[in-house]
Amino acid sequence: MYQHVLVAIDGSDHSKRAAHHAIQLVQGTPGAKVTIICxxxxxxxxxxxxxxxxxxxxxxxxxxxxxxxxxxFRHAGIRVESVIVQGAPGPAIVSHANEHxxxxxxxxxxxxxxxxxxxxxxxxxxxxxRVKAPVLVIK
Numbered sequence: 001m002y003q004h005v006l007v008a009i010d011g012s013d014h015s016k017r018a019a020h021h022a023i024q025l026v027q028g029t030p031g032a033k034v035t036i037i038c039x040x041x042x043x044x045x046x047x048x049x050x051x052x053x054x055x056x057x058x059x060x061x062x063x064x065x066x067x068x069x070x071x072x073f074r075h076a077g078i079r080v081e082s083v084i085v086q087g088a089p090g091p092a093i094v095s096h097a098n099e100h101x102x103x104x105x106x107x108x109x110x111x112x113x114x115x116x117x118x119x120x121x122x123x124x125x126x127x128x129x130r131v132k133a134p135v136l137v138i139k
Contacts, residue, residue: 002026005034006102008093008127009069014108018138019069022106023076033079036069037096038062039089059084090126097131106136 007022009015019036026032040062042055053061066082073080085092097105107124128135 002103003032004102006105007036008107009036009038018106018108021138034073035081037083039085039092041088090123093127094130102133104134105131109137109139
């Protein structure tokens with residue numbers, strides 16, 4: 001049913017569950033592919049820049065962050081690729097999703113920001129509201 005799925009990953013428990021739901025959606029579908037996406041917001045990455053990391057090193061760290069998720073999909077026999085986008089997560093994910101022909105976007109309901117524990121995560125809300133493809137929000 002779903003041939004090309006986009007999964008937003010930030011390392012939170014919700015994004016891990018989103019990845020597992022993506023596997024359930026595409027497993028057994030010939031030719032299915034999952035793209036995992038991570039947004040790097042340099043404006044919010046002050047702690048990394050204060051540690052002396054360059055933008056390239058921050059991108060490398062993001063790729064390392066996605067590597068275990070790639071392994072999860074590969075282990076399940078699903079083709080996977082990773083995309084790192086730059087900017088505020090909500091708009092960056094929306095922009096990427098709307099520029100590509102994804103069948104569905106899967107995102108965790110809350111991210112790593114503890115302030116978001118009180119409401120539907122602001123990133124997932126922006127994505128659900130603005131992405132043209134169907135969006136599955138995972139709790």
